[in-house]
Amino acid sequence: MEGVIGFFKDGGPFMVINLFFLAFGLAVIVERMYSLFMSYGINEKPFVAAVDRYLQAGNIEAAAKVCASSPTPALSRATRNLLKLMRNGFESPMLAVEESLMEVRPLVQSRVGWLWSIANIATLVGLIGTVLGLIEAFKAVGALSADQKAAALAKGISEAMNNTAFGLGIAVVCIFFHLILNTQVVKIVEKTEHALFHFVNVHAQWRKGYRPAEGEGKKG
Secondary structure, X not given: OHXXXXXXXXXXXXXXXXXXXXXXXXXXXXXXXXXXXXXXXXXXXXXXXXXXXXXXXXXXXXXHXXXXXXXXXXXXXXXXXXXXXXXXXXXXXXXXXXXXXXXXXXXXXXXXXXXXHHHHHHHHHHHHHHHHHHHHHHHHHHHOOHHHHHHHHHHHHHHHHHHHHHHHHHHHXXXXXXXXXXXXXXXXXXXXXXXXXXXXXXXXXXXXXXXXXXXXXXXX
């Protein structure tokens, strides 16, 4: 604990600024991890099976009610929008799916990109602290007597290096979790897109008069 306190004390005021960005970045990471892996995490098979059952019968209203009670908010929100388009009619399945995906992307992508910005800002703040620490060190060396120069130089270099290390450490943490969160974002969007195209195909088959055999719609 004393080592940590000494590390921040030797680093100067810019360490405190970067401490704020570290706290901010960790808050974003915790909130997004919970949202993407818990709230928006997709177990799409039960939901798709439930919606399928009604779409195969042409009952869009009942399928919409499944969305209202679904524990998968991202997928159910996009599906609800797609069902509305089905009810009103659409010209292009591709455009219908893309419009419905617009309901999901802002939800899952929100604040993930902030981590790159925090990483860049923390690195630059650390660099400013490094430069100012070196400036103070060289100023002290020029102004002090010979027996005091070594201590002043060591203090300035310590401040400079602490700022560099802390800024880079924050950047590494933010970039690492950005990679994890962005992978989950892509996974959620891809699964949602696949489910929406599946619903479009099921609805198109129903409109053409196709009816699945007994038990066929329950496979998978």
